[in-house]
Amino acid sequence: MNVPVTIIGAGVGGLTLARVLRVHGIPAAVYEAEPSPTARAQGGMLDIHDYNGQLAVEAAGLVDEFRGLVLPGRQAFRVLDRDGNVLFDKADDGTGGRPEVLRADLRRLLLDSLPDGTVHWGHKVTGARALGGGRHEVSFADGSTVTTGLLVGADGAWSRIRPLLTDATPEYVGTSFVETYLYDAETRHPATAEAVGGGSMVANGATPDQAINAHRERGDTLHAYIQLTRPLDWFDAIDFTDPAAAATRIAAEFDGWAPELTALITDSDTAPVLRPHHTLPVGHRWERQPGVTLVGDAAHLTAPNGEGANLAMLDGAELAQALAAHPDDTEAALAGYEEAMFTRSATPFDETLVMESLFGDEIPEQLADLFTGDDRTP
Numbered sequence: 001m002n003v004p005v006t007i008i009g010a011g012v013g014g015l016t017l018a019r020v021l022r023v024h025g026i027p028a029a030v031y032e033a034e035p036s037p038t039a040r041a042q043g044g045m046l047d048i049h050d051y052n053g054q055l056a057v058e059a060a061g062l063v064d065e066f067r068g069l070v071l072p073g074r075q076a077f078r079v080l081d082r083d084g085n086v087l088f089d090k091a092d093d094g095t096g097g098r099p100e101v102l103r104a105d106l107r108r109l110l111l112d113s114l115p116d117g118t119v120h121w122g123h124k125v126t127g128a129r130a131l132g133g134g135r136h137e138v139s140f141a142d143g144s145t146v147t148t149g150l151l152v153g154a155d156g157a158w159s160r161i162r163p164l165l166t167d168a169t170p171e172y173v174g175t176s177f178v179e180t181y182l183y184d185a186e187t188r189h190p191a192t193a194e195a196v197g198g199g200s201m202v203a204n205g206a207t208p209d210q211a212i213n214a215h216r217e218r219g220d221t222l223h224a225y226i227q228l229t230r231p232l233d234w235f236d237a238i239d240f241t242d243p244a245a246a247a248t249r250i251a252a253e254f255d256g257w258a259p260e261l262t263a264l265i266t267d268s269d270t271a272p273v274l275r276p277h278h279t280l281p282v283g284h285r286w287e288r289q290p291g292v293t294l295v296g297d298a299a300h301l302t303a304p305n306g307e308g309a310n311l312a313m314l315d316g317a318e319l320a321q322a323l324a325a326h327p328d329d330t331e332a333a334l335a336g337y338e339e340a341m342f343t344r345s346a347t348p349f350d351e352t353l354v355m356e357s358l359f360g361d362e363i364p365e366q367l368a369d370l371f372t373g374d375d376r377t378p
Contacts, residue, residue, distance in 0.1 A: 003149040003330055004028065005323070008138065008161050010119050012046075012103070013296035013312030014154030015110035018118060019060045020320035030114075031138070031146070033124035033155075037111060042104035044223040045074065045215050046309050050097035053310035056317035065109055066101070071218060074100035076199030082206070084195055084258030092199055100199070102217065103309070125160040134291025134330075136164065150330060151292040152319065154312070157278055159298035165286040170278035172232055173303045177213075177225040177275040178250050180268035186220045189267060191260035196222050203261050210253060212261050224264040225275070226250055235274055243271035277303040283346040285338075293334050295319060300345035315341055 005021055007014045010032035018028045034040060048054055048066070057066045075092040111119065124141040128151070131137055136151045138161075153161025157170050185193040193216075195201065200215040209229035217223050228250070240246045250272060251265040265272070280301045293299075296312030319337045326333035 005150045005152060006146060006148040007152045007154050008125055009154035009156060011154060012107055012309050013316045016056050016060055016313040017152060017154060017295060017316030017320050019110055019113050020317045022114060023061055024320060024324035026323060030119040031123040032119055032121055035122040042107055045100045045217055046103050046106060047098040047100050047306060049310050052314045056313035059317040059321060062109060062113060069101040069105045069109060070099040073198045076197055078197050078201050080201060080203040082203060082257045084260055128161055128164055130164060136292060153294040153298040154296055156297045157301045162294060162298055164292050165289055168280055168284050170280055170301050173277045173279050175227060175229045175277050176235060177227055179273040179275055180224045180264055181270045182222040182264060182267060183269045184220050185222045189263055192263045195260045212264060214264055226265055228253060232276060240274055246272050279303050285342045288335055290331060293338060299341060
């Protein structure tokens, strides 16, 4: 394939695409809005699944390096009630199919696997337009432009490339996370560290509109996502520029919960960050347009369910493989990739895959009821 690939977005999906293209000898350039690889924190843990994300790692030729990033013990999983009672506790015996890595570590691995200069930092896209013949012009905030032979939008929920293909826009689903961190938890917050355990923890209330999710990152860091089903204007009334007041208001929704759980809100070492959940329509697709396509959240944004990064990586790997398999027919490659991706993204999220990955063929009845019986999604 002689047409260079222009990728917008240096998240794990765009970087996986660039890496697998390199494996097949196909040139690519990545344009990223952030000014540097370390310009901002990259989020917390990712569980990389054996049925999608790990397939992309294998296609990228990075299996051994990936294994070196895995944090041992983090596939442990427990369920608590609001009083802090442990309802279910599964240790990490090393055989699970969802090893945990830090997103920043995985991103760095992908970046290091690419030649210097592949990623062009500080290029925030302001728009893109078709030039005809499958070519496009992408404009950046600094006034520069680039003309593309093949353009891939890997630029997330609010993609600037998506409008070339569809007028669909993300819609709020009614649920948000409030993100917090506790550092040095074993010494400063031992009761909370004990409640969370060595891996992931979910605590549910009497109704499905609130939950506390947390996991242990490297060392003694606890990373929490406080889940609330509320309209956006409810959150708009909270002043998140005042961390103490915001934490107090969020904690009030969990009045009566065990203090070792609410400490994940009230004792946070970082300002609480609101993470509203948006989604594109289920089954979102577009008519084939020459010279452009999408991967990851740009193509099929859903509310967080543990699959987003995995699917973005699989999209990137499969697109690269399709282009390598059709070196003289880019449009056939794009059409084949998109049809497989559309089929995958139109399939409702199957909690059974998650449960089987966690527990094999013997899924505990109380866990099956918890995850599938009352519409709660931890």
